Structure formats: structure tokens, C-alpha cells
Amino acid sequence: PITYYLDPAIPAPYREAFREGGNWWAKVYEAAGFKNAFRVLDLPADADPRDVRYSVLNWVHRTNPGPSYAGSLEDPRTGEIIRAMIAMDTWRSLVDYNIWAGTVPASGANGPNVDAETFAMARRRQHTAHEIGHSLGLQHNYIASTQGRASVMEYPFPFITLDANGRPDLRDAFRKGPGAWDTLAIRLGYTWFPDAGAEQSGLDRIMRDGIAKNVRYINDRYANANGSIPFVTRWEEGATPFEGVQRTAGVRRVLIDNFDERAIKPGEPMHLLNMRFAHVYLHHRYSLEALSKYVGGMDFTFALRGDNQKPTTVIPAADQRKALGMLLDAISPKELTVPEKVQRLIPPPPPGFNTDQTWINGSGDTMFDAITLGGGLATEVIGYILDRDRAARVVHTAATDTKALSLTEVTDAIVQ
Structure with missing residues (x-):
């Protein structure tokens, strides 16, 4: 079986979270038709973690921001992956803890309904599966979050809702296993065929199966802020950006209204509230980015001739106008x-x-600068709306459709 090993330096509870998240791929391979194909083990005591025979998840401690990443060594003659190299950073958990801590004041006397460790380890299981996925040859799939969390190869934002009492509910913050696209990708990349002819027809069958089930794939190139597909955005969760903004803005309002010193522990510097409040204030940030992609929006597929996929679909004008209104509402003085x-x-x-x-800086030096914070969010949202590629698409669409959203309509809405 494909075997990955855990760096002996990985402490508890991360070790078990990494093991569990890594072994999600055993489920993927089995669903793809491969039994006993994948496992995660402890690195043998006498093994060298740099030995080419061992694919290792390495523990990297950081006290400042930095990424986790994955790579591999391949045989240039065949493309076979010989060894995977994965670096799992510690900073990520500080980010997760800050998000969790920001919900504490709004959670009532008993605190959040998920404790900090459970919240962070749920994220790290998904994170481990994500990095291993890269080392297996998979790219990011940024449409997966709007397809029922169809892949671990997304960038997940915690799916936080409000319970019946109006308090944060963290129980479904992160996915709990792999998705349909992960299985499709492994089938496509790892299924063995006896010859070139069988390979071509077999891969075609796999792709047709994915198309029939509407298991979609959109990569990094089209997930940026200037993208045209509202459903393709990093760090965004929800069936649609409309739903995403309504949910995240609602949670944000509750978190802001209740925010106080309970977001830090007794004896900790009050300045830590700066870092905690940053996550609270910007809780809806990525959902707003996704929402902006309705304006001048166009969905598309990587269609091939004869595969019956629709190459392009312009987003309906009604949805574009609705999104524009919601974006401007989000930067009203009340919301800022x-x-x-x-x-x-x-x-x-x-x-x-x-x-x-210190994540919120400004011009007040010792005084917390709320004006720069609010102005920064407003500037960011206006920047999304008036992105030059987005504006060009608005112009192109209006040139052939008199009922389409026009650029004049966009600018008038902003200045009113």
C-alpha cells in the first residue's frame, strides 16, 4: 500500500488528528476500487526521515505566519511518485483558535458547543488530507464547497451557524471526510489500464461519469477576486454566495454585538483582543468576495466537443443586481x-x-483605529465590484443585452 509516516516530533493531539485525516485517503482509494491501498503509520525509530523510501508528514513549528505545503519526488522516466514530502505548520492552529475564541463571548455561560481542541483538530484532519492530496497529484478544486463539500482540496472556512437561541453553533464547522471529487480524481489518476487504447476509453468513461453526476472542477486560476464564477472562491462555504453572505453576516453581527474581554483568558494581554476581533469583524469577508462575482458573472465548464457540457452561462441580470445591492448594504455605516x-x-x-x-493596524498609534478598519473593508468591497475584468464583463454583456446590468448602473448605485 501507499504508506505515509508521521514525524516523531508531532505532539498529541495532532498526531492522531494527522493520522485520522491522512487515512481519509484509504476511504477514497477503496471507493475508487482499490482495497488496502493507503495507510498512515508512525515513522520507525531507526528510520531517517530524509530517506527516499519514506513519505513523511513533517512537523514545522512557527511563531509567525507561514504555509503548510506538500511536494513529491518523481521518476522522470515514468512520472511515478517515489516519495512525498509534507510540511505541517503550527501557525494554522493559532488562526483556528482565534476564530474559536472570537465566538466565546456570544456563546453564553457554558461557552461554545465545541471546545477549542475539538474545533482545531477537526480543521487539522481536513488540512492533513488536503496536503496529502497534493502529494498524490491533486490540485485545488475551488468549486467543491458549493457542491456539498465535494473535496478536501478546497480551502475551507468554518461553517458556523446560529442555534435556536441565537448563539454560535460550531458542530459542523469542518467536513468530516473526503468527497465525491476526491474519489473521481483518484479514479482518473490511478486506475490501471492494460494498453493505450483501453486507457483512453477508460478515462473517457470516468469523466463521463463525473459529468453525469455533476462533480465539477475549477482550479486556482479562476478562484481569484477577479473571477467570474460566484461559486469559485477560496475560504468560502455554503450552497450559494447569497446564502453564504446571509449566514456569515448574521453570525458576524452576533459576534460583534457580544464581543468583550471573554475572548481571551484571565491574565492574558488585553491586546490579544486585537487579533481575536479581526476574525470577528471580517467573518463575512470571503463570502463578500464570492458575492461580488455575480456582478459581470459568467459560469463556465472546461467543455470538450461532444461531452454535452455547456461551455458558458452568463449570470442572470436579476442575480447580478441582487448581489450588487447586498454588497453595498454590507458596507453601510451601520455594518462598518x-x-x-x-x-x-x-x-x-x-x-x-x-x-x-497584531492584525488590525491603523493611524491611531496607541489608539485602536476603527475608521481605518471600516474603511479598509469598504475599499476592499468596492475594489471587488470595480475590478477591471469584472467591469469589462459588465460592459460586454450590456452591449448585447439591453436588460443586462450596465456599468453606469453599477457606478450610480455606488455613489448614491
């Missing part, structure tokens, strides 16, 4: 305002403080 009680809670950092943990 930081409560005075929050501004007065956050002092400058104490001596020796890691400034990588």
Missing part, C-alpha cells in the same frame, strides 16, 4: 461601525509582544 466598547478594550501591545499577532 465598531462598537465604542470594543475600541476602548484594546490597548497597544506590551513590551516584547509578538507583533505578528
